[in-house]
Amino acid sequence: MRKLASAKERDAPRSARQPLERSRTRLGFYWANHWQYYLLLLLPLLYFIVFRYGPIAGNLLAFRKIVPGGSLLGQKWVGLHYFKLFMLDPNFWHVFRNTWTLSLLHLLIAFPLTLIFALLVNEFGRKLRSLIQLVSSFPNFVSVVIVVGMMKELLSPSGGIVNGWLEQLGIAPIFFMNEPGWFRTLFIGSDIWQYTGWNAIIYLAALSTVDPHLYEAAEMDGAGRLSQTWHVTLPQIMPTVSVVFILSLGQLLNVGYEKVLLMYTPSNSQTSDIIDTYIYRIGLESNNYSYATAIGLVAGLASLALVLGTNALVRRLTGHSLY
Amino acid sequence: MSYRNSQGYKLFRLFNIALMAVTMTAIAFPFLHLLALSFSDSAAVVGGRVTLWPIGWDAGAYARVLSHPSVASGFVNALAQTVIGTVVGVLMLTICAYPLSKPIKGRKLIMRLIMATMFFGGGLIPTYTVVKGLGMIDTIWAIVIPFCIMPYYLMIMISFFRAFPEGLEESAMIDGLGPIMILLRIVLPLSRAVIATMGLFLAVYYWNNWFNALIYLNSTNKYPIMLIARHIVAGADLASEQAYGATGRDSLSGASLKAAVIMVTMLPIAALIPFAQRHFNQGVMLGAVKG
Numbered sequence: 001m002r003k004l005a006s007a008k009e010r011d012a013p014r015s016a017r018q019p020l021e022r023s024r025t026r027l028g029f030y031w032a033n034h035w036q037y038y039l040l041l042l043l044p045l046l047y048f049i050v051f052r053y054g055p056i057a058g059n060l061l062a063f064r065k066i067v068p069g070g071s072l073l074g075q076k077w078v079g080l081h082y083f084k085l086f087m088l089d090p091n092f093w094h095v096f097r098n099t100w101t102l103s104l105l106h107l108l109i110a111f112p113l114t115l116i117f118a119l120l121v122n123e124f125g126r127k128l129r130s131l132i133q134l135v136s137s138f139p140n141f142v143s144v145v146i147v148v149g150m151m152k153e154l155l156s157p158s159g160g161i162v163n164g165w166l167e168q169l170g171i172a173p174i175f176f177m178n179e180p181g182w183f184r185t186l187f188i189g190s191d192i193w194q195y196t197g198w199n200a201i202i203y204l205a206a207l208s209t210v211d212p213h214l215y216e217a218a219e220m221d222g223a224g225r226l227s228q229t230w231h232v233t234l235p236q237i238m239p240t241v242s243v244v245f246i247l248s249l250g251q252l253l254n255v256g257y258e259k260v261l262l263m264y265t266p267s268n269s270q271t272s273d274i275i276d277t278y279i280y281r282i283g284l285e286s287n288n289y290s291y292a293t294a295i296g297l298v299a300g301l302a303s304l305a306l307v308l309g310t311n312a313l314v315r316r317l318t319g320h321s322l323y
Numbered sequence: 324m325s326y327r328n329s330q331g332y333k334l335f336r337l338f339n340i341a342l343m344a345v346t347m348t349a350i351a352f353p354f355l356h357l358l359a360l361s362f363s364d365s366a367a368v369v370g371g372r373v374t375l376w377p378i379g380w381d382a383g384a385y386a387r388v389l390s391h392p393s394v395a396s397g398f399v400n401a402l403a404q405t406v407i408g409t410v411v412g413v414l415m416l417t418i419c420a421y422p423l424s425k426p427i428k429g430r431k432l433i434m435r436l437i438m439a440t441m442f443f444g445g446g447l448i449p450t451y452t453v454v455k456g457l458g459m460i461d462t463i464w465a466i467v468i469p470f471c472i473m474p475y476y477l478m479i480m481i482s483f484f485r486a487f488p489e490g491l492e493e494s495a496m497i498d499g500l501g502p503i504m505i506l507l508r509i510v511l512p513l514s515r516a517v518i519a520t521m522g523l524f525l526a527v528y529y530w531n532n533w534f535n536a537l538i539y540l541n542s543t544n545k546y547p548i549m550l551i552a553r554h555i556v557a558g559a560d561l562a563s564e565q566a567y568g569a570t571g572r573d574s575l576s577g578a579s580l581k582a583a584v585i586m587v588t589m590l591p592i593a594a595l596i597p598f599a600q601r602h603f604n605q606g607v608m609l610g611a612v613k614g
Contacts (some may be wrong), residue, residue, distance in 0.1 A: 026572045030428070036502040037422035041433070044419030044472060048437060050547035051469045054453045057446020061452065073452070117346075120339055135347050141592050145549045146585050149556030150353045153360070153585075159578055161356060193350065223337070224326040250442055257535045261552070274448070283448040284538055296446030304443045 006191065062294035072088050074290065082294035092295065099274040102260075103252045106188050111248060114196050115241065118203035119229065133204070136197020147194055148262040151186065152177055177263065180270040187272075191256060199244075206240040207233065242320040250307035253299055263315060361385070361582035384583035393543070394584070401530055401547035403492050408467045408529035414524050415471050421506050424484035425479075441474045454539060455486045465539035466547075468534065476521055483517040484510070527592060537592050552588045556581045 046315065062082055086092040104278025121132050139147070155162050155176040163173045176182045210233060218228045232240075257276030264272050283292025307322075315321035326332050355375050360368055364379035371380055388394055423430055445453070450469065459465040487510060495505045511518070533549035540546060 014336075026369070032503070034427055037421075037425060037427050040418040041422045041504065044415055045433070047468075047472055049414065050457075051453065052440040055449035056443065056451050058445055058449030061449060093471060120342065123336070123339055124343070132343060132347065136350055138593075138596065141527050141596060143533065143549050143552075145531070145533050145553045146589055149552065149581065149585055150357060152556070153357060153578060153581055154353060156578075159369060159371055161374070167348070197350070220324060220570065224329065225332050225509070225559075228326075229329065259536070266470060279447055282450065287449050289452065293446060293448045296448060300443055300446055307442050 032219045049271075059297045061225055062297050064290060078290075081290050083298070085291060086295055086298075094264055095273045095275050095278040098271060099253060099276075100188065102184060102271075102274060103255050104138060105184060106191065106255055107248060107252060109188055110196070110199075111245065113192060114199045115203060117196050118207065122204060123201065133197065133201065137201065138197075139194040140198035142194070144259045144262060145254070147190055148259060151190055151263075152313070156185075171218040177258055178265055178267045180268045180272070183263065183268045183271045187256070187259065189292055191259075202240060203237060203245060206237040210236045238318055239320045242314045242318050243322055246307060246310050247320050249310040250303055252306055253303045356581040356583035357585055360475070360579050361586050363579060365579065381579075384579040385587070387580060388587055389581045393546070394548065394587070395524070395548055396544060397551035400545055401549065404463055404466050404532070404536075405526050405529040407463065408471065409466055409522050409525045412471045412525040412529075413518060415513070416476055416521055417420050417506075417518075419472060420477055420480035421484055421510065422502075424481050424487075425502075437474055437477065450487055451538060460539055461541045462547065463545070466535050470528070476524060480517060480521060483514065487513070524597060526595065530591060548588050552584050 006225075007221050058073070061074055063077060063079060065076050065078045065081075067075040117136075121129055121136075124132065152312070154160050156176075157173040157175050162176070167170075167173065174182070176186060214232045215228055218232050223231065254276060257274065257280075259275055260272060261277050261280065264277055277294045279296050279299075282288050282295070311322050356373070358363075359373050359377045362380055362382060363373045363379035364381040364383075366609050367373050367378035405410055425435060444450075454460065454465050454469055459468065488559050491509055492505050494507050500508070530547075531549060532547065533537075533553055536545075536550045540550075
């Protein structure tokens with residue numbers, strides 16, 4: 001847009017152009033009024049350059065080999081060596097499958113559940129609604145360390161209350177935290193427990209902005225609660241739903257690795273090892289920086305492609321998009 | 324006839340109330356159960372007799388946890404990291420968001436470049452090498468600085484400043500105040516809701532942080548409480564007994580010790596929430612409606 005405008009200015013007849021001196025003073029006038037804004041921005045921009053764009057540039061490490069004791073950015077170029085390495089690494093494909101399974105299951109269950117929860121809470125009066133919100137959003141503020149710690153206590157095979165209940169039903173103790181078969185259920189279940197109430201707030205906010213007249217009109221037409229929800233509520237909050245959907249797809253591949261790391265035990269690794277925990281172990285525990293960076297780069301690019309793709313798709317389907 | 328009197332809707336109401344009651348119980352149960360465990364005596368805990376009410380009141384677990392040296396130092400470290408992180412974070416968010424809420428030149432480009440970092444990051448290892456390259460490893464700055472501006476919070480803050488009544492700032496400008504003075508004297512005093520919200524989010528983030536401490540800190544005496552809690556609670560089953568020495572076994576069960584650790588580390592957050600609730604509903608809505 002700006003380019004277009006300046007081109008137009010250039011092509012305008014000479015008489016319409018500003019004399020050089022006046023435009024200079026105008027720019028001077030702009031700076032005199034606005035320099036403080038740029039002064040304020042100085043530190044934040046430095047932060048973004050160093051801590052957000054610095055690491056992006058640091059991905060060069062994926063193409064370079066580090067010699068111990070040498071520079072942090074590596075000594076020599078090795079091209080796609082590390083990418084080839086992980087394409088042939090059976091462990092990588094194993095964690096790749098685990099990541100996708102866990103993330104997709106998580107999205108398919110948590111995303112609709114949050115929306116349904118918000119719709120159900122919205123049926124209550126104001127007072128009850130804020131009480132439900134207070135209780136259900138509390139776990140969001142609790143550290144994952146605590147959440148995993150609580151799971152370990154509740155699910156412990158020796159003295160945990162859940163196994164106590166199972167015992168009363170005549171079921172032998174289950175080593176929940178160590179069994180690969182239980183990992184996904186526990187991970188997704190505890191995530192839903194922790195975040196549904198909080199994540200529903202965004203929908204509740206959107207629901208509160210729906211014009212009540214629309215419901216009245218629908219009721220005049222004889223619509224029941226269900227068809228009101230279908231024909232009034234959902235279309236009205238569709239922009240919010242779309243944005244949340246695009247954002248959660250972008251987060252698809254980096255879902256809760258801190259929790260996975262906390263829940264990881266060698267005996268449940270068959271299902272619990274994901275790309276991020278693999279990067280952590282390769283990079284920081286085995287000090288293979290370049291290899292870990294290469295994996296991280298590909299995973300990051302895949303996430304980016306996912307966001308851009310979903311954004312385009314959602315825009316085509318619903319007309320709403322992130323940007 | 325309104326749907327409200329229909330049989331189906333009444334049935335739905337009943338179902339909904341029951342469902343919410345069950346949900347609320349399921350959310351609260353783990354907290355209440357562990358609270359009960361932490362106050363029960365070891366015989367009742369080991370026997371599995373504790374559900375929601377402590378059996379044989381015994382606050383010994385708390386005495387043991389609070390007198391543990393690394394819990395005490397963890398608390399102090401976490402407090403320092405939380406306070407410094409929150410102050411730096413709120414400051415950085417404010418000075419970044421305020422200019423970007425104004426129609427200044429280059430704003431669009433800067434916003435795009437910031438937004439882009441929400442979708443593509445440097446990844447764990449390159450971020451680690453940057454922090455290491457700056458010599459921040461094993462200092463509090465490695466915990467505070469690399470994560471002090473979260474783009475999502477920035478967006479909330481920008482939209483708050485955008486919605487700020489323009490007239491106030493204009494009249495101040497006519498009085499000859501520059502942007503910085505306007506921010507300090509007029510905008511900030513009226514921005515308590517959003518500052519409290521961001522402060523709360525950041526405080527929760529820094530208090531709950533353990534992963535960054537794990538990778539960026541080497542000295543155990545700098546560990547924040549969550550990393551200590553992880554060693555005690557989420558570590559191996561024997562960890563608590565080792566950490567507390569042989570005497571830890573005599574009268575207290577590991578379960579009530581762990582429960583007490585969980586309760587103690589959660590306390591500051593639990594105390595903060597009701598206090599900030601009023602503010603953050605307003606603050607979150609603001610960001611939420613914008614999307």
